[in-house]
Amino acid sequence: MTTREDCQRQDLSDPLAALRDQFAIPADVVYLDGNSLGALPKATAARVQQVIEREWGTQQIRSWNSAGWIEWPHRIGDKIARLVGADAGELVVADGTSVNVFKALSAALELVRSSADTAPRRVILSERGNFPTDLYIAESVARERGCELRLVDAAGVAAQLTADVAVLLLTHVNYRDGRMHDMAALNRAAHAAGALVVWDLAHSAGAVPVDLTAGNSDAAADFAVGCGYKFLNGGPGAPAFLWAHPKHTARMDTRQMGQPLSGWFGHAAPFEFTPEFRPAGGITRFQCGTPPILSLAALDCGVDTLLAADALGGMRALRRKSLALTDLFIALVEAHCGDDGFVLQTPRDANARGSQVSFSRGEGAYAIMQALIARNVIGDFRAPDVLRFGVTPLYTRYVDIWDAVAMLRQVMASGEWRDARFSLRATVT
């Protein structure tokens, strides 16, 4: 039986323990919501301050050149590329995840339609439990382009790759239950079926190893988007990113294809101010408007907290710790709260698990989470009845897992979660 002292010992011998020092986390809080909003890196406040006062305040408009602002979407994109198995120059930071899903999905459909393939492909295939904003955007793209959005259960995706599927749109790690798809296998299956794949890496980038280019094999993905404010620690509403396989951007370059959000930052020469759009080559065409510099500065600091793990084994080492923490969480809840009605939603199989643990509990899930938050254990609730605990190996300690479960046990044993104040729904739950 694991004890709190065991957890403390694990922290002491954890080779990644020092990475936590990069973050400003209140001492009295167990923060298990980094999959919703990553914790604040200590470097961020000073860096954003510098950008505001020195670059914007003193150098003003000149900073687009002198501070290199114009290149930041690519400079930070190159850093994120290292975290998701992509090469420099293939990934750009721009807009939000939803907008980037729109771009990637539109471009993928255009590529499929322009291919020599004779099959009439008009289906966007996705998973019923995919993160809603991806489905909302897909619904809209399907309507606009006369396609059908077909939703299936997660387990049935591979079997549903029929000859009418143009694009498979999936989130790699499910936001609700933390289940992780086998990206390489699904890429291969989709390609064998003549479809392209768009991945949403919102719960993957910075959380689990991702290999988008897969050694340039048939297991490579086609497009990917991801979120800056979860495991990349970029701050609330941070800009998102978009990656396209270089073979696709090369084909787009040759065929003069684009994506519908053809803003001036995706132009080959924005400062020529020509009335006709002429797309930039490569990934740049997926930029749209003027980059949000203050937010990019914060995202840069967030991404750096992950690159700091490079010398310690990088994403592979973070993954090992993440699995150890989620394994521990599952074991402790089952040992200490085994009779409290929690049903594990996250796969026990480590290969099928992201960096979170979710439990459903028919009654009271919302109130139990609120009671836990009142005790400074911060997880979150996801409708209809899921308690969700994100684990961020950069800063989550073994002892945090122990303390979270100990608090959960107290919340259940005391029955305090039945207090009426805990069932009052807040705007954002």
Added chain:
Amino acid sequence: MTTREDCQRQDLSDPLAALRDQFAIPADVVYLDGNSLGALPKATAARVQQVIEREWGTQQIRSWNSAGWIEWPHRIGDKIARLVGADAGELVVADGTSVNVFKALSAALELVRSSADTAPRRVILSERGNFPTDLYIAESVARERGCELRLVDAAGVAAQLTADVAVLLLTHVNYRDGRMHDMAALNRAAHAAGALVVWDLAHSAGAVPVDLTAGNSDAAADFAVGCGYKFLNGGPGAPAFLWAHPKHTARMDTRQMGQPLSGWFGHAAPFEFTPEFRPAGGITRFQCGTPPILSLAALDCGVDTLLAADALGGMRALRRKSLALTDLFIALVEAHCGDDGFVLQTPRDANARGSQVSFSRGEGAYAIMQALIARNVIGDFRAPDVLRFGVTPLYTRYVDIWDAVAMLRQVMASGEWRDARFSLRATVT
């Protein structure tokens, strides 16, 4: 003949002079580029710091409720509404200007097509000299929707409102020459011709009085978008805004119409996580992804610098000063640099002028601007041959205008602009 002392006296008697104290502007700089990037408000650094350290760092995910983050796009939108003649609840801060042009144009076309009007309307009418990103987006929307983008000269817009025009897309104040359209007259003409109007207020919001709702008359606009980083002083790449006339959002509500970027923040109940999109009512459906909180905090401070003018006469008083400053600029250049080849591009008619002065000069325009910038007079160059000087009545002083023209005179008299280093093009010009 105006002297520098005259300008100093005008500053001393300027009732708006104290508004400049809101900004951190280097003492040795004459900043005439607020139409590209507004100057830094003094309040911004501390406010963003507070959001980072206290709201994000300490309250973490809870700040979506406790700090009201979730409402910021509306809260700040309501402030901007006051600057552009719109009512609270009609305007939202979201995404960038280009993305918002895409949303507004798409929604306007859908409204026209769903109307009882029997004329086949498939033309998006715009001005050849419109800001390129608006044209690029319109080109894309036209291609996607089987429409034609028809570009005409600025002066010919009203005459080109033929029966096949669905939407008129214009920028109120032209970015290059500073010419301002008569918004009410064009709205009336477009409505009489059965078309809707989408206005880009990038160089208007916070620069000139705008009356979008026009007392709810037929002179009201239909849609408007605008930029946060120019006269709203929101910082580099600040979020943009979008307004729709409430009669249109009401009709969209009734008919279940939308815009293609249907992200989760435009959903009626995003935290129910339902797989089907159900649009929020009113302007909220024009939100897409998670709001960028750090950038919104900075934009909030920027907008506040304009609201601070309320007690001093608001936009009308700012407009009076703006015109006095641009009149002075024109007069001084003509008096002191009359033989230097500058050709005024901005209308002399105050009613047709925004808050900038532009001169073309066939040869050397770029190098002359670089030489001026080297002397700390910051304007900018716009292809092919325009020197552009933005005037921001919140912080531009009469003496700044004098000093800028005095420097221009020296640059011309000395011939220093012919130095080779000034003709080297930077990335962003």
